[in-house]
Amino acid sequence: xxxxxxxxxxxxxxxxxxxxxxxxxxxxxxxxxxxxxxxxxxxxxxxxxxxxxxxxxxxxxxxxxxxxxxxxxxxxxxxxxxxxxxxxxxxxxxxxxxxxxxxxxxxxxxxxxxxxxxxxxxxxxxxxxxxxxxxxxxxxxxxxxxxxxxxxxxxxxxxxxxxxxxxxxxxxxxxxxxxxxxxxxxxxxxxxxxxxxxxxxxxxxxxxxxxxxxxxxxxxxxxxxxxxxxxxxxxxxxxxxxxxxxxxxxxxxxxxxxxxxxxxxxxxxxxxxxxxxxxxxxxxxxxxxxxxxxxxxxxxxxxxxxxxxxxxxxxxxxxxxxxxxxxxxxxxxxxxxxxxxxxxxxxxxxxxxxxxxxxxxxxxxxxxxxxxxxxxxxxxxxxxxxxxxxxxxxxxxxxxxxxxxxxxxxxxxxxxxxxxxxxxxxxxxxxxxxxxxxxxxxxxxxxxxxxxxxxx
Numbered sequence: 001x002x003x004x005x006x007x008x009x010x011x012x013x014x015x016x017x018x019x020x021x022x023x024x025x026x027x028x029x030x031x032x033x034x035x036x037x038x039x040x041x042x043x044x045x046x047x048x049x050x051x052x053x054x055x056x057x058x059x060x061x062x063x064x065x066x067x068x069x070x071x072x073x074x075x076x077x078x079x080x081x082x083x084x085x086x087x088x089x090x091x092x093x094x095x096x097x098x099x100x101x102x103x104x105x106x107x108x109x110x111x112x113x114x115x116x117x118x119x120x121x122x123x124x125x126x127x128x129x130x131x132x133x134x135x136x137x138x139x140x141x142x143x144x145x146x147x148x149x150x151x152x153x154x155x156x157x158x159x160x161x162x163x164x165x166x167x168x169x170x171x172x173x174x175x176x177x178x179x180x181x182x183x184x185x186x187x188x189x190x191x192x193x194x195x196x197x198x199x200x201x202x203x204x205x206x207x208x209x210x211x212x213x214x215x216x217x218x219x220x221x222x223x224x225x226x227x228x229x230x231x232x233x234x235x236x237x238x239x240x241x242x243x244x245x246x247x248x249x250x251x252x253x254x255x256x257x258x259x260x261x262x263x264x265x266x267x268x269x270x271x272x273x274x275x276x277x278x279x280x281x282x283x284x285x286x287x288x289x290x291x292x293x294x295x296x297x298x299x300x301x302x303x304x305x306x307x308x309x310x311x312x313x314x315x316x317x318x319x320x321x322x323x324x325x326x327x328x329x330x331x332x333x334x335x336x337x338x339x340x341x342x343x344x345x346x347x348x349x350x351x352x353x354x355x356x357x358x359x360x361x362x363x364x365x366x367x368x369x370x371x372x373x374x375x376x377x378x379x380x381x382x383x384x385x386x387x388x389x390x391x392x393x394x395x396x397x398x399x400x401x402x403x404x405x406x407x408x409x410x411x412x413x414x415x416x417x418x419x420x421x422x423x424x425x426x427x428x429x430x431x432x433x434x435x436x437x438x439x440x441x442x443x444x445x446x447x448x449x450x451x452x453x454x455x456x
Contacts, residue, residue, distance in 0.1 A: 062090040071144050086104070089133070199233075220259050242275070261293050396427060400420060404438035417451045418450065
């Protein structure tokens with residue numbers, strides 16, 4: 001029995017140990033994969049050792065290294081590896097396998113060259129083979145990326161770095177080089193070139209958005225960089241990534257109203273009603289918008305096809321602040337684009353929460369007459385007006401005349417008129433006369449009698 005318990009305990013301990021080691025490996029390992037046409041690259045990092053696997057047509061590279069790698073100025077030789085470090089390069093091409101191993105043994109650089117399983121003299125064929133393949137390896141991996149960026153920048157500025165980026169095939173590597181370049185103290189001209197190159201040379205929406213989100217204060221420092229930034233964002237196809245870039249802008253309180261107004265141009269590249277509406281709501285939630293930007297937000301709702309999403313933005317705008325004349329005009333224009341009686345009525349119901357003056361009442365009635373076709377929804381709105389119980393005599397007259405003109409159903413028209421009966425009974429004979437006149441539009445004797453009975 002004791003033996004069985006001992007075995008069970010040993011097994012349990014072993015499982016725990018293996019689980020712990022697996023978790024350590026998982027936490028210490030990162031990977032990147034890129035694939036375009038005949039080119040693919042995968043990269044993993046585990047316990048300080050970086051591994052690259054590059055396939056390009058018939059060529060197959062495997063590079064593994066640890067430590068800092070020092071290159072010659074012409075990028076055709078490896079002249080240094082930090083103590084304890086190494087780099088191993090393997091290449092298969094048309095059935096031929098070659099390998100170079102360079103490592104630092106106690107401060108001494110050791111270089112070995114193999115063809116198949118046979119070691120060959122390094123200083124002749126090995127050195128030449130490394131010189132031939134190293135430029136391609138450096139353009140498909142991030143080996144010595146920082147020292148290369150520093151050297152290119154020192155010898156020819158940002159243009160020199162970006163010229164090298166243009167020759168690379170991996171978006172992962174391109175973005176790594178651009179991020180290193182952005183750490184330099186770039187002039188406005190160089191910043192514009194770098195932003196433009198990001199949109200031009202990098203095809204991956206993921207990497208473009210990463211770069212655009214990483215250094216926004218510098219990117220948005222003046223009109224020229226803002227224009228470049230907007231154009232680079234337009235190169236992103238994914239609505240998800242465009243939205244993520246703009247959300248990052250919104251969260252930055254140092255972005256001015258003028259800058260935000262310019263950046264709203266980017267939203268025109270968003271096709272998804274969901275993403276566009278979420279972004280516009282996020283802007284209203286996180287920013288104190290000036291009148292111009294609020295008007296721009298409302299104008300952007302015209303690009304939303306869904307009545308549901310459009311309505312959610314318009315309702316939020318009504319709740320956010322008192323709209324300026326310019327913003328309100330844009331608001332009304334957007335409402336008229338809504339096709340659904342249901343959604344228009346929800347907007348108008350929201351408007352009725354505010355006190356109606358003569359102008360706003362006329363606007364509401366005009367919207368109802370021009371956009372709502374359902375007697376049911378019209379009646380719902382008219383009865384809500386009646387429940388406010390704060391209309392002047394002239395407003396009462398206007399509302400009843402509007403109802404008589406727009407509602408065809410005897411049932412619904414009776415419901416509307418009787419909902420105003422209490423106010424009409426307290427009003428002048430002029431108001432009562434209008435009530436009687438509109439009641440004559442009721443075709444059913446039963447409903448007509450009900451309407452007239454409500455009048456004193």
